[in-house]
Amino acid sequence: MSEPRSPVHTDRRDRRPAWKGLLASRRKAAGAVPVPAIGIVTDSAAALPAAWVRAHASVLRSVPMPVMIDGNIYVEGTDDVQTALALGLAMGKTVQTSRPAPGQLLRAYTELAEAGVAHIVSVHLSAKLSGTVDAARLAAEQSPVPVTVVDSRTVALAQGFAVMKMVDAAESGAGLATITALAQTAESNSIFFTVPSLDQLRRGGRIGAAAGMIGTLLAVKPILTMSGGQVIVQEKVRTHPRALARLVALARAEAAARGPGASLAVHYFGNLDQALEIVAELGGASAEAVFAQPVPAVLAAHTGAGVLAVAITSGAEPVTVPTSPVD
DSSP, X not given: OOOOOOOBOOOTTOOSBHHHHTTOOOOOSSSOOOOOXXXXXXXXXXXXXXXXXXXXXXXEEEEOOEEEETTEEEEBTTBOHHHHHHHHHHTTOOEEEOOXXXXXXXXXXXXXXXXXXXXXXXXXXXXXXXXXXXXXXXXHTTOSSOEEEEEOSSOHHHHHHHHHHHHHHHHTTOOHHHHHXXXXXXXXXXXXXXXXXXHHHHHTTSSOHHHHHHHHHTTOOOEEEEETTEEEEEEOOSSHHHHHHHHHHHHHHHHHHHOTTOEEEEEESSOHHHHHHHHHHTTTSSSSBOEEEEOOHHHHHHHOTTOEEEEEEOBOOOOOOOSSSOO
């Protein structure tokens, strides 16, 4: 699903937190705001801050993905899944994840249709890591309005940054072709991450058994990334402190390569203090203030506690509003 991509830039002067300021929408000055013609649906693997999702409820739905801990099902956003997961991982309980049911996605499509959208773009975490894209396609067959399903071929805020751009475009009146193209840019966003142990990723089948065994036997702390929709090893580092240093170096280099409009975010699970240290080290590398956001439970179930990640996206030129609401 790769498309040609050109890095684009934004003004570095706006240094608000990215999830508040990234591509700030051009709102109507007064009066009722019309319902956007295009609605957007994603999943909780996109790691979007809950407050940001609520603020854009007129155009966006984020469908929670379930996590099962010793047979008990927890749903992000309704249960205290972060605490339950941290305890479950620490106690060695069986942890599994699942795609959302097609019925959940259909409800999201129906809600947006009832609100007045004419078309929906539904973008989800990599199909090589989850069956969510397949569930979305099943739900789309019954949707009251047409649905374009896009495999982001990535995860976390590499996926979420693309959703942010899509929402801004939809709220600005952009049409279907523009918003679908923005969904397809998710794969061009970068994410680098490191975990204290590869055991959870290996058990869940999210990384090859050979790579997992190398990390365990040789005490290697690899830097991982997404490529072709799957988790791969970017670099092999001998110690965890060196892995963290390389994580920062890779993120800075990637941000510099993308130009002055790049934005970054740091993910963590159970190690906020370390995440904030990385946020500080990345200061000045981002057009927006770098922010820390927990890894969604559906991803933390596979990475385990102690994961640290940096997601990077390019800036975006102003959205061009087409003459027709759907192009």
